[in-house]
Amino acid sequence: xxxxxxxxxxxxxxxxxxxxxxxxxxxxxxxxxxxxxxxxxxxxxxxxxxxxxxxxxxxxxxxxxxxxxxxxxxxxxxxxxxxxxxxxxxxxxxxxxxxxxxxxxxxxxxxxxxxxxxxxxxxxxxxxxxxxxxxxxxxxxxxxxxxxxxxxxxxxxxxxxxxxxxxxxxxxxxxxxxxxxxxxxxxxxxxxxxxxxxxxxxxxxxxxxxxxxxxxxxxxxxxxxxxxxxxxxxxxxxxxxxxxxxxxxxxxxx
Numbered sequence: 001x002x003x004x005x006x007x008x009x010x011x012x013x014x015x016x017x018x019x020x021x022x023x024x025x026x027x028x029x030x031x032x033x034x035x036x037x038x039x040x041x042x043x044x045x046x047x048x049x050x051x052x053x054x055x056x057x058x059x060x061x062x063x064x065x066x067x068x069x070x071x072x073x074x075x076x077x078x079x080x081x082x083x084x085x086x087x088x089x090x091x092x093x094x095x096x097x098x099x100x101x102x103x104x105x106x107x108x109x110x111x112x113x114x115x116x117x118x119x120x121x122x123x124x125x126x127x128x129x130x131x132x133x134x135x136x137x138x139x140x141x142x143x144x145x146x147x148x149x150x151x152x153x154x155x156x157x158x159x160x161x162x163x164x165x166x167x168x169x170x171x172x173x174x175x176x177x178x179x180x181x182x183x184x185x186x187x188x189x190x191x192x193x194x195x196x197x198x199x200x201x202x203x204x205x206x207x208x209x210x211x212x213x214x215x216x217x218x219x220x221x222x223x224x225x226x227x228x229x230x231x232x233x234x235x236x237x238x239x240x241x242x243x244x245x246x247x248x249x250x251x252x253x254x
Contacts, residue, residue, distance in 0.1 A: 033048070034048040046230065046233075046234060047233070047234045047237075047238045049238075050238050050239065051238065051239075051241060053241050054238060054239040054240075054241040056241075059134075059239065059241050060130065060239060061126075061130060063123055063126050063127035063130055064127055066123050067120060067123040067124055067127055068226065070116050070117075070119050070120040070123060071120060071222070071226070073112065073113075073116040074113060074116050074117060074120065074158075075219065077109055077112050077113040077116065078113060078215065078219075080109055081099075081109060081110065081113060082215060084098065084099055084103055084106070085165070087165070087207055087208050087211035088204065088207070088208075089167065089203070089204045089207060092165065092166065092167035092207060093166065093167045093168060096110075096166045096167070096168070117158070117159055117162065120155055120159075121155055121156065121159055124151065124152050124155045125152070127148070128148055128149070128152060131145065131148065131240075134240065135240075136240035140236055141232075141236045141240065143232060144229060144232040144233065144236060147225055147228055147229045147232060148229065150225055151222065151225050151226065151229065154218055154221055154222045154225065155222070157213070157218055158214060158218045158219070158222065160178065161210045161213045161214035161218065162210075162214045163175060164202075164206065164207060164210040165207070165210065165211060165214065167207060172202055175202050175206065175210070176202050179193045179196050179197055179202065179206075180193070182196060196209070197209070
């Protein structure tokens with residue numbers, strides 16, 4: 001059975017349909033493996049090779065991977081929540097109650113989205129603190145450090161814009177206070193608040209703007225900067241593991 005399955009998979013990889021989709025099949029040489037990575041739209045964002053010591057848990061604590069995993073959970077659960085939500089004043093709050101009492105596993109779905117959002121904010125802060133502590137912001141990685149700060153701001157904006165969508169008392173007054181704080185910015189404060197809310201009050205215009213920001217503009221911007229972040233990690237020589245401390249590590253670096 002195992003041999004027949006292997007033969008079937010080999011025939012599938014040798015078929016014209018498979019090769020029209022995947023230009024390079026699995027290979028045994030390092031050159032062929034590098035070709036597979038470079039010719040794949042997803043894999044080419046990552047380095048072909050990685051130093052062994054950067055894979056240690058103590059180097060990164062896997063904070064970047066955990067943050068990206070939380071983002072993927074948010075995307076999946078967010079799309080599912082959009083199926084049960086209307087960004088309008090009469091329906092937004094009732095949709096939240098339907099998720100709680102009517103939709104099967106609606107409470108689990110909403111809480112998974114909510115707690116993943118909290119976890120992503122915490123993980124992004126921890127990731128930046130770890131990068132700063134290890135000095136991974138130094139040349140030639142300073143541009144990627146700026147990209148990381150932009151991703152932190154996008155994460156905070158995503159968390160804030162999602163706050164209004166349940167349209168309950170907590171969300172309404174939290175956004176009211178936040179927009180009033182934004183209006184205190186010198187010279188441009190009133191214009192920033194007006195742009196945020198689509199007017200002077202937290203009403204249907206604000207709900208629609210926060211919905212579009214939270215579900216479309218900010219996620220697309222986050223995906224773009226995440227792709228740039230991964231690409232720059234590759235271009236800057238892979239994950240930063242710090243300066244070599246032993247003779248063996250120094251020889252490996254050469």
